[in-house]
Amino acid sequence: MKKFLRIVITLLLLTSRLAGMKASGEERTIPVLEKVLPSVTACFEHYDVIVTPDKDKPEWWAGAPSVLRDRDGVFWMACRMRTADGPRGLRGYEIRILRSEDGIHFQPVHRLRRESVPIAGFERPALLQDPESGKYRLYGCGPWKDGVWSIIKFDDADRPDRFVASTARPVIQPRKKAYPRDIRPDGYKDPVILHAAGAYHCYAIGTMRRTERIYHFTSGDGLHWEPVGSPMNSVMDLDGWHDFYVRPASLLPLEIGYLFIYEGSNTEWYDPVYNMGTGVAFTFDLNTIHELTTQGPLAVSSTPSKRFHTLRYSHWMHVGDELWIYAEAVRPNESHEIRLFRLPKLGN
Numbered sequence: 001m002k003k004f005l006r007i008v009i010t011l012l013l014l015t016s017r018l019a020g021m022k023a024s025g026e027e028r029t030i031p032v033l034e035k036v037l038p039s040v041t042a043c044f045e046h047y048d049v050i051v052t053p054d055k056d057k058p059e060w061w062a063g064a065p066s067v068l069r070d071r072d073g074v075f076w077m078a079c080r081m082r083t084a085d086g087p088r089g090l091r092g093y094e095i096r097i098l099r100s101e102d103g104i105h106f107q108p109v110h111r112l113r114r115e116s117v118p119i120a121g122f123e124r125p126a127l128l129q130d131p132e133s134g135k136y137r138l139y140g141c142g143p144w145k146d147g148v149w150s151i152i153k154f155d156d157a158d159r160p161d162r163f164v165a166s167t168a169r170p171v172i173q174p175r176k177k178a179y180p181r182d183i184r185p186d187g188y189k190d191p192v193i194l195h196a197a198g199a200y201h202c203y204a205i206g207t208m209r210r211t212e213r214i215y216h217f218t219s220g221d222g223l224h225w226e227p228v229g230s231p232m233n234s235v236m237d238l239d240g241w242h243d244f245y246v247r248p249a250s251l252l253p254l255e256i257g258y259l260f261i262y263e264g265s266n267t268e269w270y271d272p273v274y275n276m277g278t279g280v281a282f283t284f285d286l287n288t289i290h291e292l293t294t295q296g297p298l299a300v301s302s303t304p305s306k307r308f309h310t311l312r313y314s315h316w317m318h319v320g321d322e323l324w325i326y327a328e329a330v331r332p333n334e335s336h337e338i339r340l341f342r343l344p345k346l347g348n
Contacts (some may be wrong), residue, residue: 001081009218043343044299044311048104051324051338059084059091061336063328064124064190064313067103071134073105076160077326078127079137079338090121095140097127097160104317106339109161112140112154116165119143119152124190124313127160130222131195136160137159137222137313141189141204144170148186151204153223172204172217172225183208184232187213190313192248193222196258198338200225201286203248205236211238212245214262216287228287235289236262242279244272252316252323257284263312264297276312278327308334 031230033113041300053060061082069075081094097110114121119142134158144150151172154163174186185206192203200222206215213234219227236246251329252259260281265272277297300309314327 015041019320021194040238042343045302045303047329047339047341049100049337050077050104050106050340053259053335053337054081055082055084056333056335061091062338063324063327063336064222065315065338066125067315067317068127068129069103069317070129073101075100075106076127076136076336077106078125079262080122080124080161082336085123090143092122093115095125095138097163103324110163112163112165113216114142116144117168118153119168119313120147124191126191127191128195130156138163139171139191139193139202140168141191144173145345146281148174149189149207150174151188151191151202151225153278171223175231188215188227190247192250196251196252196253196286201251203251205247206234212247213238214248234283237286240294241266241277243267244269244346245276247276247312249278249312250285250316251283252318258286258288260315261314261316263314270307271337274308274310275308276339278311278314301331303329303331305330306333310336 028319031346047270051062053062062079064080066078067075077098077194079096080192081096082091091197092115095112096108098106099109100106110268116205119289120144123141127135130137135158137156138154141149142152150170152168155167157163172188175184177184185208187207188204190205194201200219202217203214203227205212214236216235218228219225238246244265244267245262246262249261249263254260260283261278263276263278265276277300279293279297282290283289288340301311308330310330312328314325316323316325321344323342323343327339328336329339
């Protein structure tokens with residue numbers, strides 16, 4: 001693990017040097033990933049299939065996993081199930097809860113249907129355990145009753161298979177405009193939530209004039225949220241290989257700081273709304289993000305279709321001497337499945 005941290009810091013320093021070279025007009029000649037982590041992308045070629053879509057057809061997706069390991073060592077997953085039918089953006093018909101003893105073989109134990117909320121559709125959920133009460137918390141997102149995309153929360157439960165769909169309520173919504181032509185995020189979705197440094201932190205996609213960036217919120221109780229800094233300021237820019245969209249994916253605690261995993265897409269890619277790749281960054285303070293994969297994504301699907309290479313919605317966690325990554329990946333027929341990638345920790 002110490003070697004892993006040293007490599008992260010090395011990447012951080014290299015990235016800072018490259019940014020300085022660019023600003024001073026020097027030629028940018030050091031491709032970060034090729035020089036420092038040439039074997040990492042190969043690790044994404046080997047995986048276990050965890051959840052498949054309900055139909056093995058194009059546009060049927062199982063994805064957006066959020067995973068935790070409880071105090072008894074049991075793995076729980078919340079994921080979004082998506083149909084090919086209906087308008088895009090409203091095809092998530094269910095948040096499915098699954099349970100596993102080993103983190104590899106999951107069994108579905110609960111389903112929260114969109115009709116039971118009711119809501120027009122789901123996207124990524126966030127599942128976690130309250131560090132004080134031990135109760136389980138489930139967040140989701142979707143167009144709330146006025147049609148505005150919001151982060152929602154279900155009532156806490158003693159077990160993840162006991163969440164009640166009808167208890168969902170919005171907890172993060174767009175702020176009212178200060179004046180008629182005020183430009184600010186007009187919707188939030190796909191929360192990534194953790195408890196760290198004495199508070200809850202939520203990283204969510206914020207949409208602004210049909211673009212997507214990452215916004216950071218904090219909360220003392222997980223119910224009442226405030227933006228960190230200005231509500232208009234995102235934590236990453238639309239730039240470089242992710243000049244179309246940039247989204248939060250996961251945070252991985254390290255001995256010092258956090259690995260910040262994100263995903264993005266490029267304006268030159270086919271259908272960049274859904275054609276996503278995964279990158280990594282680093283943060284000491286949970287708000288200042290130092291990008292590491294500046295040349296391109298760290299990982300894309302090793303089973304692309306003719307048009308898509310999507311690898312997104314990844315959840316990273318430490319399990320024993322390995323780094324486990326659950327992610328949604330495209331298959332050759334343009335359906336999506338949830339996969340588990342098991343990477344040995346560097347230094348072990």
